């Protein structure tokens with residue numbers, strides 16, 4: 001049997017809604033306690049988030065096409081420079097308050113601020129790696145990760161870093177197999193209690 005071939009390419013602005021849908025689908029357990037009965041709104045917020053990330057600079061997204069160029073099977077974001085925080089934070093806050101109201105927006109901001117991350121010039125940061133359930137276990141995440149590492153190399157980075165929740169065993173297996181090693185750990189009572197994520201691991205790979 002021949003292995004299926006999937007195309008990895010740079011995302012464009014039209015991909016933002018599909019990337020947002022993949023992220024919400026892939027991280028449902030994280031988003032449900034944050035958005036509660038307003039899961040429909042989570043999609044709008046995430047779409048705005050992805051668009052803002054692209055508009056505020058620093059993050060490039062890669063996507064894998066499914067069986068047609070209109071269908072996305074997976075996606076990843078790669079940070080190679082800091083964002084314009086004023087654009088990102090203000091836009092996100094506006095979207096959260098508009099969609100959820102002030103109290104729930106405060107709550108969402110608190111939970112979404114984990115894991116804590118700060119930019120390092122010599123390192124690319126991989127975020128929101130996700131593959132649609134119907135496309136999983138076909139090597140798509142492995143290929144996206146490898147494309148992200150190539151992008152990091154081209155940007156002159158020495159290492160790639162990423163966060164993963166301590167209970168995400170499938171992602172931990174993937175990262176371990178691809179040569180990522182633990183470089184730090186954050187514990188959070190808050191996300192432990194509300195998201196069932198007690199620990200966030202920071203993994204790193206030298207390029």
Ligand SMILES: CC(C)(COP(=O)(O)OP(=O)(O)OC[C@H]1O[C@@H](n2cnc3c(N)ncnc32)[C@H](O)[C@@H]1OP(=O)(O)O)[C@@H](O)C(=O)NCCC(=O)NCCS
Nearest residue numbers: 026129130131136137138139140141142164170171173174
């Ligand atoms: C984690 C995730 C991205 C993996 O995507 P994928 O395309 O299915 O992964 P791949 O097919 O490239 O798998 C590569 C390797 O990772 C490991 N792996 C991936 N999924 C696994 C699972 N469910 N159980 C055990 N190992 C798994 C295996 O070692 C696998 O190699 P193998 O298939 O040859 O055994 C996907 O499950 C996902 O989107 N999960 C939800 C979002 C998420 O948790 N993202 C990671 C954020 S840090």
